[in-house]
Amino acid sequence: MDLVVLAVGAIFVNNLLLAQYLGQCLFCGVSNDLRNAVGMGVSVIFVIVLASLFTWLIDRNVLVPYELDYMRTMVFIVVIASLVQLVEIVLKKVMPALYKALGIFLPLITTNCAVLGVALLIVNQGHGFQQMLVFAAASAVGWALAIILFASIRERLAISHVPKMMQGTAIALVTAGLMSIAFLGFQGMTG
Amino acid sequence: MHEGGMFRETFTRGLWKNLPPFRLTxxxxxxxxxxxxxxxxxxxGxxxxxxxxxxxxxISLLRRTIPGTxxxxxxxxxxxxxxxxxxxxxxxxxxxxxxxxGIYIPLIVVNCIILGRAEAFASKNPPSLSLLDGLGVGLGFTTSLTLIGSIREILGAGQWFGVSVFPGWFEPLAFMAQAPGGFLALGLVLGLMNWISRKRGEVFVQG
Structure with a gap:
């Protein structure tokens, strides 16, 4: 039951994108097109879960026992960067179709603050193994949900009349703000 | 361009033309x-x-040592x-x-501005210019952040740097201090900047 509450909280109440602002750069970059947004969403879910698993294991078994926690940021970023490279190589060999679909999105994810952000949040909140997996997956699903919803709205925006000064990123940010207000409504749903 | 002009141009570019996070999103x-x-x-900031x-x-000092790959x-x-x-x-x-x-301090590392400047400028220019470029973009970023922070604090809490700025009748708009306020403030300021640029006849490419 606790795990369900944790998952709902991570998807809706503390939505990675709309409440914690993580993964913004990609959000503005690839949300023009629904197909790209879906591809990106799937890749991010995949990478966040894998990266959280590895960083959690390293943190528990190496950094904490040897009191190296001041190295955490550096170690995490190296782990995430090499993991993305590795995933790219393995996918290319094993599942060429999926690799083609995710293709250009994978390298972009390395500098996505959402990946490092989730890894750090998990360590800061002291989650156990099961909680860690649920939290990582739910946060990533929340991000994917937000970007897919947003991409659908932006496809509509492209054909509507926007005042000249608000065109482009400006109107996108205001739209995100309105979505964020809607997501505020979920607050208080979980304890 | 003569030497002094190049230094000035490098420094001031970050303050308006390339101002993050508005111009460089x-x-x-x-x-x-x-x-x-x-x-x-x-x-x-x-x-x-x-x-x-x-x-x-x-990065600029090491630019000849680091292999491209x-x-x-x-x-x-x-x-x-x-x-x-x-x-x-x-x-x-x-x-x-x-x-x-909180966690946003370690997250500075994945701030795309830094990697962006490193790749676009510091890896190709001498240390003195790269330092100025970093300083210009950094100060521009600090100014923008403080501006957004001020708007959100004044409207969301009726305070500025912790000091009350409104008389008692003002009802703070709590949502400005919460998540949506950030998006709205940034979007509206960006719209205003576009409007000013349009008035001054500047042409710029956003992105």
Whole structure:
């Protein structure tokens, strides 16, 4: 039951994108097109879960026992960067179709603050193994949900009349703000 | 262009033409997340400037040593080292600020502004120019962050740097201090900047 509450909280109440602002750069970059947004969403879910698993294991078994926690940021970023490279190589060999679909999105994810952000949040909140997996997956699903919803709205925006000064990123940010207000409504749903 | 003009041009570019996070839509996460009050925004801006200036300096000094193929990995390591230094310094000397900024301090490392400047400028230019470029972009970022922070703090809490600025009848718009306020403030300020640029007849490409 606790795990369900944790998952709902991570998807809706503390939505990675709309409440914690993580993964913004990609959000503005690839949300023009629904197909790209879906591809990106799937890749991010995949990478966040894998990266959280590895960083959690390293943190528990190496950094904490040897009191190296001041190295955490550096170690995490190296782990995430090499993991993305590795995933790219393995996918290319094993599942060429999926690799083609995710293709250009994978390298972009390395500098996505959402990946490092989730890894750090998990360590800061002291989650156990099961909680860690649920939290990582739910946060990533929340991000994917937000970007897919947003991409659908932006496809509509492209054909509507926007005042000249608000065109482009400006109107996108205001739209995100309105979505964020809607997501505020979920607050208080979980304890 | 003569020497002095080039230095000035490098420095001032970050303050209007390339002003992050408006003109370069990079580094959005910290701009939105920590700009709930002017003080937090200023602290975040200065921390980012510190990382940016030193990362640009060292990357520029090492630009002939780092092989092209492992360029990005090396840049990230240099930036992460600077990030760790800032994290430790803040914990030691500005503890309340480091608690308020939370995980967004280590996240400076993945701020795309820094890697962007490293790749676009510091890896191709001499140390003195790279330092100025980092300083210009950093100060521009700090100014923008403080501006957004001020708007959100004044409207969301009726205060500026913790001092009340409105008479008693003012009802603060609580949502400005919460998540939606960041998006709205940034979007509206960006719209205003577009309007000013249009008036002055400037042409720029956003992105």
């Amino acid at each position: 990079l580094g959005l996460c910290p701009s939105l997340a920590v700009s709930t009050t002017a003080e937090n925004a200023l602290g975040m 200065l921390s980012t400037t510190f990382v940016l200036v030193f990362a640009c300096l060292f 492992v360029r990005l990995a090396s840049f990230i390591l240099i930036v992460a080292t600077m990030g760790a230094i800032v994290e430790i310094l803040l914990k030691a000397f500005f503890f309340p600020l480091s608690v308020a900024l």
